[in-house]
Amino acid sequence: MSFWHTLPQPIFGLAPMDGVTDAAFRCMVARHGKPDVQYTEFVNVDELCRGISASWGQVRYVEAERPVLAQIYGANPETFYQATQIICALGFDGVDINMGCPAKSIAARGCGAGLIKNPPQARAIIRAVQDGVRDWAAGQALMPDGLHPHARRRLEQALQEAPSGAQCPRSAIPVSVKTRLGYDTVVIEDWLTCLLDEHPEVITVHGRTLKQMYRDQADWQAIGRAATLGRETTTLILGNGDIQTMPEAVERVRATQVHGVLIGRSAMGNPWLFLAKEWARSQCALATEAGPPPAVSAYERFCVALEHVRYFEALNDGRPFVTLRKYLGWYCRGFPGATEARAALFKTTNAAEVAEVFATYGPEQIPQSN
Ligand SMILES: Cc1cc2nc3c(=O)[nH]c(=O)nc-3n(C[C@H](O)[C@H](O)[C@H](O)COP(=O)(O)O)c2cc1C
Structure with a gap:
C-alpha cells in the first residue's frame, strides 16, 4: 500500500506551481504549514534525462517535505520511462504526470493538457511511468549506464547530497496524474474513465478546461462527477481550483466527496494555510474537537x-x-x-x-x- 492510502482523509495538499513551488518555497511550507503532500514544479522529462541544470535544480528537496512528489511532463513515453527512474533514484515519494498545463508552448507539443486530445498517448505515458517504477523497484533499471553522461554526473552528485530517504531500499512509488476537465469542452466523464483504466493511484482534477486557462470559476460540480466515478475504483480523486481558505476547502469536500484537495495560489505568501488541516478534517467529519489555528501575526x-x-x-x-x-x-x-x-x-x-x-x-x- 502506498503512502497515499495511509494519509488521513480528506487530504490537503499543496498544488504544483511552476515558478512558485521551488525548493525554498516548499521548504517554508513544509516547516510552517505542513500540507499532507506537496509537489515540485513540473519538470520536463527530456531536460531531466539530458542533465540540464535548471531541471535538476527543480528536483532538489529536503526530508521535511515528505511526502513529496516530483511532477514531470513531456510527450514521449520512453523518455518518461527513464525520467521516472531518475525520480525513483532521487528518493521521491511519488511521481505525478502533468496532463493539465494549458500553456500553448507545452500543449501544442502534445504535453500537459495537450494529452487530453490524445488518450492513447496519455495511456501509453501512464504505463511507461508505471513500468519505470516497477523496473526500478525490481532492480531492472536502465540506469545508471543507460543515462546521458550529463544526467549520470548530476545523479551521482545529487545522491551524495540527497536526503537520507534516497538511500533507502528500492520500493515501487505511486504514480498519479493531474489534469483538467477537458480540452475545449468538459469531457471529464470520458477522460476520467480513460485514465482510470490505467489505475493511477491518484487523479487530481483542476475544475477548468485547457481553453479556460485560469479564467472563469472552477467547476466543482464537474469535479463532483469525477469523484463519483472515482469512488467505484481504488483511485483517489483530489479536487482543485479556486480554494482560498480552509473553511472553503471543507465546503468543497463535503459537497463533492472528493478524497481531498490541492490548494495552489492561496498558499502564496501563506505557508500557514495548511496548519488548519486537522481542524478542517474534524469539520469534514462533522465533529468539532479541533479548533481553528490562531491568526498569523x-x-x-x-x-x-x-x-x-x-x-x-x-x-x-x-x-x-x-x-x-x-x-x-x-x-x-x-x-x-x-x-x-x-x-x-x-x-x-x-x-x-x-x-x-x-x-x-x-x-x-x-x-x-x-
Ligand atoms: C503560477 C502557476 C504555475 C502553475 N504550475 C503548475 C505546474 O507546474 N503543474 C501543475 O500541475 N499545475 C500548475 N499550475 C496549476 C495549479 O497547480 C492549480 O491547478 C491551479 O492554480 C488551480 O488551483 P488554485 O486555484 O488553488 O491555485 C500552476 C498554476 C499557477 C498559478
Whole structure:
C-alpha cells in the first residue's frame, strides 16, 4: 500500500506551481504549514534525462517535505520511462504526470493538457511511468549506464547530497496524474474513465478546461462527477481550483466527496494555510474537537519571510535574487504599511536589505540570523 492510502482523509495538499513551488518555497511550507503532500514544479522529462541544470535544480528537496512528489511532463513515453527512474533514484515519494498545463508552448507539443486530445498517448505515458517504477523497484533499471553522461554526473552528485530517504531500499512509488476537465469542452466523464483504466493511484482534477486557462470559476460540480466515478475504483480523486481558505476547502469536500484537495495560489505568501488541516478534517467529519489555528501575526510573517530569503541564499542554486522578490511581496499583507513595505522589498538584493526593510516596517525586532 502506498503512502497515499495511509494519509488521513480528506487530504490537503499543496498544488504544483511552476515558478512558485521551488525548493525554498516548499521548504517554508513544509516547516510552517505542513500540507499532507506537496509537489515540485513540473519538470520536463527530456531536460531531466539530458542533465540540464535548471531541471535538476527543480528536483532538489529536503526530508521535511515528505511526502513529496516530483511532477514531470513531456510527450514521449520512453523518455518518461527513464525520467521516472531518475525520480525513483532521487528518493521521491511519488511521481505525478502533468496532463493539465494549458500553456500553448507545452500543449501544442502534445504535453500537459495537450494529452487530453490524445488518450492513447496519455495511456501509453501512464504505463511507461508505471513500468519505470516497477523496473526500478525490481532492480531492472536502465540506469545508471543507460543515462546521458550529463544526467549520470548530476545523479551521482545529487545522491551524495540527497536526503537520507534516497538511500533507502528500492520500493515501487505511486504514480498519479493531474489534469483538467477537458480540452475545449468538459469531457471529464470520458477522460476520467480513460485514465482510470490505467489505475493511477491518484487523479487530481483542476475544475477548468485547457481553453479556460485560469479564467472563469472552477467547476466543482464537474469535479463532483469525477469523484463519483472515482469512488467505484481504488483511485483517489483530489479536487482543485479556486480554494482560498480552509473553511472553503471543507465546503468543497463535503459537497463533492472528493478524497481531498490541492490548494495552489492561496498558499502564496501563506505557508500557514495548511496548519488548519486537522481542524478542517474534524469539520469534514462533522465533529468539532479541533479548533481553528490562531491568526498569523505580522511579526511571524516577517520572520518566515526572512527565513525564506536566508534559505534561498543558502541553496545557491543559480536562481537570481530577483526571482525571490515576488514571494516577499506575497508575505507582505494584512498590516499597516504593507504597501510601502512591498515597494521597498521589490528593490532589495540580499537578506540583509530585506531585514532592514522589515526593521523599518515591522512591529517588533526581527531576528538577525536563523
Ligand atoms: C503560477 C502557476 C504555475 C502553475 N504550475 C503548475 C505546474 O507546474 N503543474 C501543475 O500541475 N499545475 C500548475 N499550475 C496549476 C495549479 O497547480 C492549480 O491547478 C491551479 O492554480 C488551480 O488551483 P488554485 O486555484 O488553488 O491555485 C500552476 C498554476 C499557477 C498559478
